Amino acid sequence: MERREQLVSVAFGLFYRYGVHAIGINRVIADSGVAKKTLYTYFSSKEALVAATVDYRDSQFFSWIEGRTQRASDGQGAIYALFDALDDWFNEREKLIHAFHGCYFINVSAEFSDLSHPIHQQCASHKRAMLGLIRLYVSRLFSDDKTVTMLSEAIAVLKEGATIQAHVMGDLKAAVKAKVIVTELLTTRLGH
Amino acid sequence: MERREQLVSVAFGLFYRYGVHAIGINRVIADSGVAKKTLYTYFSSKEALVAATVDYRDSQFFSWIEGRTQRASDGQGAIYALFDALDDWFNEREKLIHAFHGCYFINVSAEFSDLSHPIHQQCASHKRAMLGLIRLYVSRLFSDDKTVTMLSEAIAVLKEGATIQAHVMGDLKAAVKAKVIVTELLTTRLGH
DNA sequence: AGTAGTGGAGACCGATCTGTCTACCCTGAT
DNA sequence: ATCAGGGTAGACAGATCGGTCTCCACTACT
Numbered sequence A, B: 001m002e003r004r005e006q007l008v009s010v011a012f013g014l015f016y017r018y019g020v021h022a023i024g025i026n027r028v029i030a031d032s033g034v035a036k037k038t039l040y041t042y043f044s045s046k047e048a049l050v051a052a053t054v055d056y057r058d059s060q061f062f063s064w065i066e067g068r069t070q071r072a073s074d075g076q077g078a079i080y081a082l083f084d085a086l087d088d089w090f091n092e093r094e095k096l097i098h099a100f101h102g103c104y105f106i107n108v109s110a111e112f113s114d115l116s117h118p119i120h121q122q123c124a125s126h127k128r129a130m131l132g133l134i135r136l137y138v139s140r141l142f143s144d145d146k147t148v149t150m151l152s153e154a155i156a157v158l159k160e161g162a163t164i165q166a167h168v169m170g171d172l173k174a175a176v177k178a179k180v181i182v183t184e185l186l187t188t189r190l191g192h
Numbered sequence C: 001a002g003t004a005g006t007g008g009a010g011a012c013c014g015a016t017c018t019g020t021c022t023a024c025c026c027t028g029a030t
Numbered sequence D: 001a002t003c004a005g006g007g008t009a010g011a012c013a014g015a016t017c018g019g020t021c022t023c024c025a026c027t028a029c030t
Helices: A003-018 A025-032 A036-042 A046-069 A075-090 A104-111 A118-138 A145-169 A174-190 B003-018 B025-032 B036-042 B046-070 B075-090 B104-111 B118-138 B145-169 B174-190
Strands: none
Touching (some): A003 A036, A003 A104, A025 A036, A046 A075, A046 A118, A075 A118, A075 A145, A075 A174, A104 A145, A104 B104, A104 B145, A118 B145, A145 A174, A145 B104, A145 B118, A145 B174, A174 B145, A174 B174, B003 B046, B003 B104, B025 B046, B046 B104, B075 B118, B075 B145, B075 B174, B118 B145, B145 B174
16 A cells, blocks of 8 residues: 555544544554654644545545445435435444544544634535535425525534434434434425 | 632633643643642542543533523423524623533543543433433423434434534534424424 | 641653654665 | 665654652641
């Protein structure tokens, strides 16, 4: 594997599991079998490495969700597929994604709390991208723009809430419960 | 002020804003004007201090929410008051509670990711207590046990999701949006 | 007035932090 | 065979970490 990719992958695994500030650069290089000098040729600082792990997780997570949802035949199926994917993630039935330790972007945002911080902004961007994907599917079901916006945001909120419940309380059924609410929101509008 | 209380209050403020692992014990004592030895007479370790800040925030936050909700005349009003309180919190219109940097229990859970860790368990307990409070209000509206459980969990998920959206994306209207969904969930069942 | 106890200031310990730099090794091209 | 480039190992620097300990000033009680 490329050394840079190796570093980012290992660093992500450690930061995700233990937190960014709890993991030192020495641990990252020890676990990835790379010299410290090599790390600093690829990344100018630890923060640059953190930024790379956020990018890494962003594309990894987004393409995983995209893959799980886009084979659905219609918008409704795609939304349901999203929560099925979450359910597999929480219950660790998915090999394509790391073992569940909450949402990396939420975790990182907690450690870089200031919204204006570049790394926090990266996390916000990921969430905006996810909201965009959700909106794409919802717009296949409804034409009214306000309805699409409202439902997309509702689904996004339920996704975040379910992830938190799964992580903080260990509620492994959080995705299923959220899906029930989503179903209700969609069907009351589809059946009018 | 009591020295112990002073330490916990200052430590909470720092941990909440910057993260637990990003703040050293030296910063805590410098900001609270207390000698290091004094800190270690009250707390056996940094982790014990962290545990105390979680307890501190737990009672502070819970009693704040309780105060904001229990003056409502009925269960529905109490649920709405909850989201009004969240809205004030996100938009920093509430002096009783610290400036908004996300949910402390979510943030701390991210840094102590292992569910079995005592500090993570404290956070889970807080969330269970909040769920219990919500359930109390919902049970005043509905008698069917399954309905009460389902709605309580739905409201809790929406509360967590809104908090995340407010913190990660900076969506200051997250509480209002969540309240709209809660209203829909309640009224469709009340009006049948 | 003398004494006991509390807490502040901060030295100190060993470990670890981010980041730099030297010294060596190995490989591939000339 | 020689040399250059890129990588490794790891020493090193200066700061900070969590935690212990000493010294001293102040207060309160007898």
